[in-house]
Amino acid sequence: MKIHRLGIWALLALAASLLVVSSSWAAAAPRKIVLVVPHRVFFTVALPVYVAQEKGFYKEGGLEVDAVFTKGGGENVQAVVSGDAQIGLGTGFFAVLSAFEKGAPVKIAAGEITGMDAFWYVLGNSSIRRLEDLAGKKIAFSRAGSSSHMAVLAIVDQVKAKGLQPPEPVSLGGLPDTFTGVRTGQADVGWSVPPFMLDRVEKGELRVLVRGPEIEALNAITMRVHFVNADFAAKQPEAVRAFFRAHQKAVEFMMDRPQESAKIWIRKAELKFPESAVLKTWEFYRKPQLALKPIRGIQTNIDEAVKFKFLKEPLGKAQIDRLIDLSFLP
Template identity: 25%
Template sequence: MSRSRSTLAVVGALVSVGALVACGGPESATAEDGFTSVTVGNMNSNSLTFPLLVAQEEGFFTDVGLRVDTVNSVSGPELTAALIGGTTQIAVGTPENVMPAMAQGQDILTIPPFGRLDMSLVTLADSGIEDISALAGRQVGVVQRGSFSEKFARSVIADHGLDPDSVTYVAVGSGATMEPAVRNRKVDATVGATSTVALLEQHGLDVRTLANSLDGTGGEAGTFGMQTMWTTTAPFQQQHPGIVDGFCTAMNRAGAWIADDANRDAGAQKLSTLLAVPQETAEKIWDRTHLSWTYRIDQEKWDKVSAWVLEENTSELPYTDHVMTDCGEEL
């Protein structure tokens, strides 16, 4: 997504939360039972927020004395806007929404766990497209124009020596709207997250993967790409360091739990419920993504993701100003 488009999305979402902010955001409070409440922005029914579900259901928040109240949003811009406005105190974020807000001067901190870029470029097995070089002159489905999905497609196409502008990019949405576009051959290939590809397969589509950010075939973007991180504001962290540290500890434990394949059956059951998919589909998603979360990112990765998102000099997003490198217990 271009910087201007991301920025407009965040600003637009800020307008929608303005009334809430004017009335005052929620305050963290310690109840009589000793637990401290914190309000967290979340994307409901989305595998990118899987660690939050695990931390809740496995009692990791309880272990650190936190009671997490979630506020579900339907989009990344809404999540970032609510965090900036004070409606939430911690929120899941995506680089394409968080980094433009940072570049505008918003005092946002990123905290773990950080999620690797999870995108695949796929085509129907009988499409006649054997590799990326055959995409010239074809139509590729993306969630929306200028989105991360289009950035990924352009990146892997360029990595294979093909001019990204030789391909036509078509906005097909995700999940329920992407599936019929592929089935009815409105596009020749499409970009989707692991859960989206699993949905295509669940609906009986035989797909061939041309590039995948998680298996080493996603080129440079697959190496450095980041799809999600958790965020808070610098003022909240300064005022409530114990809450933020406890949140990080619980989420790091969740990431470690997900990385342990001994939890595959239980994890797949959680994913099945979260995404409303059959257990078999959830198991495929687990197998492909359970190593996706990490405790920290280094400055090189941060700078590369920033450059990818903002498409310009990233000196305005200093790593040390926006990344907490020692938040919570590392596992």
Template identity: 25%
Template sequence: MRDMSKKRSVLPRRKSLFAALLLTAGLFSPSVHASEKLKIGYNNWVGSAGVFVAQEKGFFKQAGLDVEFVPFKGPSDAIPPLVAGHIDVALTTADNVVLVNARSGSDLKIIFATDTSNGADAVVSKKNLTSLADLKGKTVAVTQNEVNELLLLKGMEKAGMKPGDIKSVNMDPDSAGAAFIAGQVDAAVTWEPWISQAVAGGGKVVFSSAQVPNLILDVVTVSPATIKNKSRAIAAFLAAVDKGTAYVRSNPDEALPLVAKRLEVKPDEVKGMLVGVRLYDMAGNARLLHDKVAAQTLDNISAFYSSHKTIPKTLKGSDMVDGSFIPAH
């Protein structure tokens, strides 16, 4: 995993927004002002390790924030409450931003990427099914109209298959993993720790997110109203997350048990799961957001969903990215 924890002084290259936000958030000083409240919607995903460590180590509190975490089962479940204004921030996936903006006319913005899946999402099959092509006519558990189905469809497209070539059963990733291990389906699109458990039980990974870089991008998403009304708190939140990510890299012996506590697994399992993701810090986000990498990912997702009639129109990726909280590199 690349080490991107080195700090860089880049404030003079931005106009005044980022510097002003940091100054008003009290991030250049240990002193804090009255705590600001943020409600964060999340699901248990190893790529949020920096967020979990920031909470467990008190980095949010140090930044003058009172952060309330609202749990959801999957990355899409936090989107409706975000649109309705019941939460301030959603830790979700880029594809969900495309889906809601295209379908409802919402204008959600991606302001940060926590990580990208690099093998931690995959299609697992019975050991006698050695490729995606072998899944023709087979029963596959997958979360329909979400990121896991997108991964499956991308893999099938590469294998020259059509969506109708399989029998799709709608299940969330955890249920899909459990159903596969129980022998109820021929294959499943799931995530860690179910992938490791499936392989340990004799299953085989026939396609994974490592084969489609940045397709499954985990992001911090907010509404324009939150950007306008809580910019200081958002800047403080992202700085604390960046600090948490750096801590994961520099102090793994202490950080991994903290993440394991949140995921309800063993620290060694977290270590293994982190191999399947690439964590992004501020420097990584500068490349993603300012060099248009995230926008291109969104363009690809939008075009793909549009071609499959999943969304009524194609959206422009750059319209869904707000890099104002990220210093230039």
């Protein structure tokens, strides 16, 4: 009987130890996040993901992050709203505002960039050499309501403020179509985002005319945001916090160590540009631009979203407070 009792206690002890081991394993199991990224190359969204993967920042936070590259905008929003993804990076403020107004479970959790990171260029032999030379010229943007459109309208206002004939905005679509449009005379000035076209700048084929920080009206406006599925954030707030801790570490790493980060970028994104041209990307960014908080120019974004029919009417304070939640940030 004594042996039988000892056997029972031994079994109970074994079961308890297995339960402890099982619980410990479950606690240590990485939390999975599906992340939608609007481009596999862009500096402000793709590179932080590559750096966080390469340097183990996600793993340090107990995360398993599956990055899915998309075309951005509505595709990002749809993936997060449906629950197929939990976090969307670098998405236009307007697209997230529109989804929120329609009742989608989204929260803006961080800013991606404040101010404009695109640049405007001319052909190397162009007579256009300064902002004032844009008077009466055709200047390209991608499509109506885009951040490049907002930037061009701001450039138009800057030229008008000098008492000059305003430039004519021209929608030419994406980067390849814009380059073709400039070469064929559809526009005098094209737009791009680093590192694209910087190899041609390096060769003298193109010349940078206007950099983002020179567009004064946009320097205090958060142009794109990172957002989360609100239901996921409510259920797993620590996972969201861990993600943004890792993301911030990655941004700080790449801004502080451009040489090492450029090598990661070239390898992971399979960039075909020379390293010297890739490194020129860092000349277009300042660390404060990439701060996750605060979100700046909220009312301006809302007003512009109404103007371009992304919103039916302006959001009230209570709605803004529900939409923007920076509590997940370090």
